[in-house]
Amino acid sequence: LSLVQSEDLVRFGLIPEFVGRMPIHATLEELDKAALTRILKEPKNALLKQYKKLFEMEDVNLVFTDDALEAVASEAIRRKTGARGLRAIMESAMLDLMYEIPSAQNAQEIIINEDVILNGQSPIILYEEPKSA
Secondary structure (H helix, E strand, O other), X not given: OOOOOHHHHHHHOOOHHHHHOOOOOOXXXXXXXXXXXXXXXXXXXXXXXXXXXXXXXXXXXXXXXXXXXXXXXXXXXXXXXHHHHHHHHHXXXXXXXXXXXXXXXXXXXXXXXXXXXXHOOOOEEEEOOXXXX
16 A cells, blocks of 8 residues: 555546645554554553543542553454544443542552453452541
């Protein structure tokens, strides 16, 4: 695909007027699991950082295992949604938790593993010991 020319697009069936309005033809590679995992973790506004910050506001440390992040990436590949589908997958795994944690007393850390992402299991929630008066 990297060698596609305007004539190829016209032969494919696109009208010349439309092809003429595209001065640059760029081909893209399909994102693999490693690339999708990096998208979850590395950008300045990465999804993982957003969720961690959200739970940090409730004084809860949110931890995603590497297996969980790979499961999110694998699910995006399976659904053929690419990077845009990452948010929907994360949202479905985190939705109930985002409503439950603000009212949870003494929750200190939440661990999201592969089973939470793939099987809808409950995350591991670690609680701090109540302080004695």
